Amino acid sequence: MSLMWLFLPGLFAQELVNRTNDPSDAPEASPEAAAARQLAELGAELAAAQVKAADHAVLSRIVADATTLLDEGLSSSQRVGAAQDLATLGDSRGLPFLLFAVRRAGDAEVRAQAMRAAGSFDDPAVRQLASEGLESPSQPPVLRIACMDVLLLTPDEALGERLYALAGDREAPEAVREAALAALNTHYPVLVQLRGEPEALGLTLGAVPGIVANGVAGGVMLSSIGVLGQSDVGVVIGAIGGSLVGVGTGTTYALTRPLTPGQSLAYTLGVASGLNIGVSTSFMLGAGDEASAAFRAVGVGAGAVMGYRRFKKDPTVSDVMEGAIGAHLGQQLAFGAHDLIVPSPPFKYSYYDDQAAYRAWGVEVDQWSQRRVGVALGGLVAGGAATALARDAWDLSVEDAVFGGVVGAEGAWIGGWLPVAIDGEYRSGAVRVGWVAGTAAGLALTELRPASVQQSFFTAYGAAAGNALGAGLPMLAGTKKERVMARVMLPVGAAGAAAGYLAADQLSVEGGDGALLYIGVPIVLAHNAALASGLNRLTDLQGDQATGLFLAGSGLGALGAAALGAKTDPTAAQVALVASAGAWGAWYGVLTPIALNIDTPDGALMLSGVGLADGLMVATALAQLPAVGLKPRSTLAPQLFAVGGATLGALGVALTTDSGQAIAGGALVGASLGFGGGTIFQVSRDRNVAKDRQALALLPRPDLHRLPGHWSPSLAPTMMEDGSPGVAMGLTITGL
Structure with missing residues (x-):
């Protein structure tokens, strides 16, 4: 109306x-x-x-x-x-x-x-x-x-x-x-x-995969003709000549008609898929040499045509990778599922004495392999078709692919150990199925909640720490059964991965949090390796208890480092100072018994170093609290003096004797004197700086409020005429 x-x-x-x-x-x-x-x-x-x-x-x-x-x-x-x-x-x-x-x-x-x-x-x-x-x-x-x-x-x-x-x-x-x-x-x-009309000519890096794929296609097709001609020389000449012709024609095409990275990758995927299907089909049918050559040639040719036809759709790299990932996951899932459901025919040592049984077993294995490849070929086609149907609803990014790979790795780990946790036996194909399931789950999760590279990192970090902790606890308890270890490790590892994924937004790989990971985790690994080795040598731990101690301690320490970073938010300098304190503690802890000529077993020496390192690290961390106020910068001179003192002390003693005890004592005395001298130097320097600041504070300051008008002093950094940095000072007066 x-x-x-x-x-x-x-x-x-x-x-x-x-x-x-x-x-x-x-x-x-x-x-x-x-x-x-x-x-x-x-x-x-x-x-x-x-x-x-x-x-x-x-x-x-x-x-x-x-x-x-x-x-x-x-x-x-x-x-x-x-x-x-x-x-x-x-x-x-x-x-x-x-x-x-x-x-x-x-x-x-x-x-x-x-x-x-x-x-x-x-x-x-x-x-x-x-x-x-x-x-x-x-x-x-x-x-x-x-x-x-x-x-x-x-x-x-x-x-x-x-x-x-x-x-x-x-x-x-x-x-x-x-x-x-x-x-x-x-x-x-x-x-x-x-x-004039703009021309987009020239060879780009993105066109290289397509050129190489065209070379492969030419080599496969012409070498297949050589096989059909029953000429060994023809096979070689065909492979070399076809590859050169393919590379040449591909390069000419890319130079005369622009080829985008997406088009190049689509052509490459078409050739690779065609070759895969051709080889798989010939193997599945048990074809002879001539038939196999024909299958390869037809597969590569059809794949090249399909890839070329996608040029009109102008696919992006993301579109092509979606198809490749979907087809590959489908093929690997089919391989794994077949191996789980239909295991390979077992080999018996009695076959060595029964040639007829041995040949029958070989035939059975060949038939099993052919069926296996046929199932995988069906999975390849199904995966590609499913990806094509879901293409509009799936938008793959680099971050998604990274996260899918991380979850896929954890899925493969779970898949490999899950049969052990259930009945104590490994299953062929379980790793493949777990990897595909994990990758698919990770990619599906990114569609619901996009994952960043940081989330992928902490998911992998949590999974590694959790699996180490879960595997180490049963071993530390003295169990020798893999089933028990797997039953503890898998849930703890999965929980660690989930915790890392959920807590990624509160964690960071930069600044002090990152320093706790990059510096703290190696220290944790070295600490637990020394502790486990020392206890094993000193007490002769049973079975895999030393390994369990290392794994459990490392996993717990890695999780603790991430949690500590999120809770305390330290600076990188503070973390580095604690690490250097641990290094000095281990150095003093090992050299002191040697210098004092104390008959100490190797295990006790290692534990002495670990104990003193732990004590100094804790003391240094507490000293940096506001109540004490130790600054990392104030320890720089003492540590440099100590390094110099230890070096000079060891060299001085080494000039007079080759006794290890004396050299160790010289290094300790030199380091201690260096620490003392560096501390005195640092305290003196800090006092001089404080005096200079007091002198500046006592200088008379004009009371600008009592002067007529409005006085505004200014101070700003500037660049001098010679390019050196300087300071520009000014005074603005208004209202006189």
């Missing part, structure tokens, strides 16, 4: 009032005039209510369209229609939903149409978003073209320069380059006439 019809009752009532109020038609203040005025008021109220109802209808359409547009479960056509309807309404209240869809929608076509719909609004935010999308190489080509269309609604000279550069960008997708060139010819013909 047109809005004009909403105002007709009011207009009619107003006209009636005007006519009634005409002095020539009716007397003043007549009942008819009063009724007309009342009717006009009612008409105005009715018109306002109808306008409000119309606005309500518009808002209802905006809400309905926005709901449809942002619903990832609906089809692309429905969501695109909603975007176009929001543009048709032209109400600015629908613009935020269009911009949100451009940024966050999972479907590239929906994002592109939302961008075009947003272009119908005259808003600076739309042009800014379109400008960013056009320049972003990570955006889908269809979205970049839509951003280009929006910017072309208000073309200017700067946009022409950007399009000219984009049309000649060798790294840009082909569809984007072609769209930019078409826009140049349409909107900037003078620019094209002056400069």
Whole structure:
């Protein structure tokens, strides 16, 4: 209904009032005039209510369209229609939903149409978003073209320069380059006439995989012809010649027609998949040499054609890697599942004495292997098909791939040890199944909650620490059963991985927190190695108790270092000071018994070093608390003097005797004197600095508040004429 019809009752009532109020038609203040005025008021109220109802209808359409547009479960056509309807309404209240869809929608076509719909609004935010999308190489080509269309609604000279550069960008997708060139010819013909059409020629690094794959395809196909010709020389010549021809033609193509990294990788994946399928098919069927050569040639040729046909779709590297990962996971899952369900025929030593049984076993193994490869081939196809169906809902990033790899590694570890935890036996294929399950779970989790590289790091860190702790505890308790160890290790390791993932946002790999990991964890490992070795030599620990002590202590220490960093937030200098204190403690703890000629077993020497190192580290950490106030910088001179003293002391004694006891004593005395001298030097230096500060504090200062006007002194760093740093001082006086 047109809005004009909403105002007709009011207009009619107003006209009636005007006519009634005409002095020539009716007397003043007549009942008819009063009724007309009342009717006009009612008409105005009715018109306002109808306008409000119309606005309500518009808002209802905006809400309905926005709901449809942002619903990832609906089809692309429905969501695109909603975007176009929001543009048709032209109400600015629908613009935020269009911009949100451009940024966050999972479907590239929906994002592109939302961008075009947003272009119908005259808003600076739309042009800014379109400008960013056009320049972003990570955006889908269809979205970049839509951003280009929006910017072309208000073309200017700067946009022409950007399009000219984009049309000649060798790294840009082909569809984007072609769209930019078409826009140049349409909107900037003078620019094209002056400069000529931009050409994106040249060999790029991204084209190298495709060139190599073309060489492989040529070598495989021509060598297969040699096999069919039953000529050994023909096989060699075909392989070498075909590879050279393939590399040459691939290079020529890349030089004369731009090849994006995504296209190059798609072609490489096509050739590799075709070769994989050809080889697997020939093995599954038990084909002979000639048939196998034919399968390889057909597989590589078909794969190359499929890869080349993807050029028109201009795939990104992410799109290609999604397909590769999906197909590989499907194949590995099929391998692992087959090995778990149908184990390999067992070999018996009696077969050595029974040749007939040995040959029968060999035939059985061959048949089992053929079935295994056939199942894996089906998994490869199923994985690739599943990835193709889920391509619009899956957007793989480097961070996602890293996290999937980390969770996959933990899954492989769990898969390998889970059968041991259940019945004490290893199962072939369990590692593969666990790896695929873990990788798939990790990638699925990133779709629900994007994972950063830091989360991947701490997930791996927590898993390693948890598995070490879980494996070490049963060994430390003296158990020799792998089943018991696995039953403790697996849940503790999984808990460590989960804790690292959840706590990653509160942890850091930088500053003092990072220093606790990079410095603290190696110290923990060295400490526990020395402790376990010392106790083992001194007390002769039973079984794997020494290994258990090392693993449990290292896992617990690694977890403690991460928790301590999050709790205390130390500086890197504070961590380094504690580490140096531990090193001095171990040094004194080992050399002191040697210098005093105390008959000490090796194990006791190691424990002496560990004990003194632990004590000094704890004391140094406590001394850095605010109550004591030890500063890392104040220990620099004493430590340097101690290193020099130890070196001079050991060298001085070594010049007079070759006794190890005497040299150790000289090193200890020199280090102790160095510590003392360095401490005296540092205290003296600190006092001089304090005196200088007191002298500066006693200098007379002008009372600027008592002077007339407003006096403002200034002090700022500057650069002198010779390039050296300096200080600029000034005084501004106002109001005199």
